[in-house]
Amino acid sequence: MLKIEHLTKHYPGSDKGVTDLCLHVESGSICAFIGPNGAGKTTTLKCIVGLHDFEEGAVTVCGHDVKREPLACKRSLAYLPDDPELFDYLTGSQYLSFVADVFGVSDAERKTRIGELAGRFELTEELPQLISGYSHGMKQKLALISAFLHDPQLLILDEPFVGLDPSAAITVRELMNDLRKRGGAVLFSTHVLEVAEKLCSHVAILKDGRLVRSGPMESVLRPGVTLEDIFLEVAERG
Numbered sequence: 001m002l003k004i005e006h007l008t009k010h011y012p013g014s015d016k017g018v019t020d021l022c023l024h025v026e027s028g029s030i031c032a033f034i035g036p037n038g039a040g041k042t043t044t045l046k047c048i049v050g051l052h053d054f055e056e057g058a059v060t061v062c063g064h065d066v067k068r069e070p071l072a073c074k075r076s077l078a079y080l081p082d083d084p085e086l087f088d089y090l091t092g093s094q095y096l097s098f099v100a101d102v103f104g105v106s107d108a109e110r111k112t113r114i115g116e117l118a119g120r121f122e123l124t125e126e127l128p129q130l131i132s133g134y135s136h137g138m139k140q141k142l143a144l145i146s147a148f149l150h151d152p153q154l155l156i157l158d159e160p161f162v163g164l165d166p167s168a169a170i171t172v173r174e175l176m177n178d179l180r181k182r183g184g185a186v187l188f189s190t191h192v193l194e195v196a197e198k199l200c201s202h203v204a205i206l207k208d209g210r211l212v213r214s215g216p217m218e219s220v221l222r223p224g225v226t227l228e229d230i231f232l233e234v235a236e237r238g
Contacts, residue, residue, distance in 0.1 A: 001185040007057035032196035035206035041189040049079040078152035084143035088132035103150035157188035197227040
């Protein structure tokens, strides 16, 4: 589903970025991407979705190379940044219709999908309102609906639980599991380690731009040791 091979991306005049990163996310899996602030998580995610160029390595999504076949990759995935920028002058409904147009979702399918997702996120009544009047949590819900709208094969999320109430957070977890059961895959960064431990089949830990530990959750954890313990051990203490 997602293959990252020897990815290297550094910012000009800085040693920040990622170095020789290799990571595979298979169909039917949910992978937590964790690490301290500045470890390179967001940089990696932006390389995957084509927002950042990179010096070395290769990224493929559903068999398509991000550099050579960017449109094919984008059709297969959905990306939610840590601070989604929405169009405040549109209503929620207009924004979702715009996203549906971009991904070629039919009128009948978008009506069904928007109705279902808005209901699950308890945002139905707010869709006719201008986004400029939305709270931070409502904007996050709208952005999440837009991510799930075209039923992507690969979901890339950067801190998706920030700003969500408990009910919405549960809905996100349910939708991730639904996607996994249909053979899709999810890679998401988070600092909510308890949720990651319960939800994810795999975990990848990044430190100083390098992958320091990864694999199935049960192989990374040890009896009586939590993901938080592993995070402190590997990412902070080295």
